[in-house]
Amino acid sequence: VMGATGSGKSTFINKASGSSLPVGRGLESCTSEVRTSRPFVVSGRLVTLIDTPGFDDTTRSDTDILSMIAAYLSKTYEHGARLAGVIYMHRISDFRMGGTSKRNFKIFRELCGESSLKNVIIVTNMWSEVKREIGEARESELASKDKFFKPVLEKGARLLRHEGSLESAHTILRYLINSHPATLRIQQEIVNEHKPIEKTAAGSELRRALDEQAESHKEEILSLRAEM
DSSP states (O other): OOSTTTTSSHHHHHHHHOOOOOOOOOOSSOSSSOOOOEEEEEEEEEEOOOOOOTTTOSSHHHHHHHHHHHHHHHHHHTOOOOBBBHHHHHTOOOSSSHHHHHHHHHHHHHHGOOOOOOGGEEEOOGGGGHHHHHHHHHHHHHHTTTTTHHHHHHHHHHEOOSSHHHHHHHHHHHHHHHHHBOOOOHHIIISSSSGGGSSSSSHHHHHHHHHHHHHHHHHEEEEEEHOO
């Protein structure tokens, strides 16, 4: 389960599995390492969910987060464990999808790769925090615009709602539990192709995003100096 800090990953996992992973209530990130839920049963299948820190963590850099997630995924892949799917959480309560959210999703997409998108579910949550018609309008925009989720939905990913209940969480998981297991691009790159993290597609995308951010900050500083 992936997504931005505060998008409800740990809450979703706790609801689905009956686990008690720590949940953030304030502005600080709560999940600072990769954790797993206790195993639970959905439609006769044993399921374990993996909780990951968001790329906009308040205590660790994005580079640290990517390294941590990549290390976990590589180790489990080497030990023969395969993922049934990947869930990306997105708050429908966000009134816009800003630069940080877009960057997070780009890194997520590169980490998964094109061939595993049929094993990806984008889950919108926090529906109780918005009026239904506003949430539906946002959902429609997310699904229909190239700069948001449209490209991955066209390649087999699904967009589903989490309504906050146990049944809603298990309904989402039923879409994945019988899927052909996915090998993520980052697992293929690190384990099979022996690439260092910075040479992977996700690592390259993160580096590009950080360079862009640094350049933008430099321009802002020069602009401020000019005004002074």
